[in-house]
Amino acid sequence: MRCQPPLKSMVYNWLNNNHACLLCDEPAEQPYPLCVACEAELPWLDDGCQTCALPLPMQGLTCAECRRRPPAFYRVEAPWHYGFPLDALISRFKYNSQWPLGNLLAQLLGRWLNHRYNEDLPRPTLLLPVPLSRRRLRQRGYNQAAMLARWLSGHTGIACNEQVLTRLLDTAAQQGLSARERQRNLHQAFSVTTSAPIEGRHVALIDDVLTTGATAQALASLLLKAGARRVDIYCLARTAKPGSA
Structure with missing residues (x-):
């Protein structure tokens, strides 16, 4: 019932x-x-790395990690850094099923992206949510990234496809792991179920928060190998480097 x-x-x-x-x-x-x-x-992210959106002291900079080892994705678009009160709103949506908060954040993200498109940000043709494992999906009852992608599709007019990516391995939670541990944790964790919708296309991965970028890197690499032309990351918030303000 x-x-x-x-x-x-x-x-x-x-x-x-x-x-x-x-x-x-x-x-x-x-x-x-x-x-x-x-x-x-709200904790608007005014100055961030031009590639990964890591909060930085001023505009127009690229962080040391992206200069040393450019990621597979082209750029990250995030309107906020992960701070109060946004962190509480995301947590209430993600873990407490407070879906109207997610809809509100998706609407604000959509308005922000449409403004960026008017400023000549290249517009993707497909939104792809970061997938959850089957076990975690059963436990939580919903995939917050998929919900964000659906709402964002309505606010931007960009198509959304939830079937392209799947999570093969039920890996340990990423919270509390170092960047290197996250990369090992995600090794061969994802799969592209069908490459036809993404071949030769500019796509955007949708997630709630970008922390180390390990998940984004793993999925972007997979999508490029499957034929995507360009991969961007759209998320609500970007965390700061550990130990920084």
């Missing part, structure tokens, strides 16, 4: 009532439940 209300109607009903700001409880006075003041105070 399916007791859970449909995801689409839950989110629609929640988002189309008179909104109070999710962060300060004042009237949002916007099409989404976030007031102008709180939106301005």
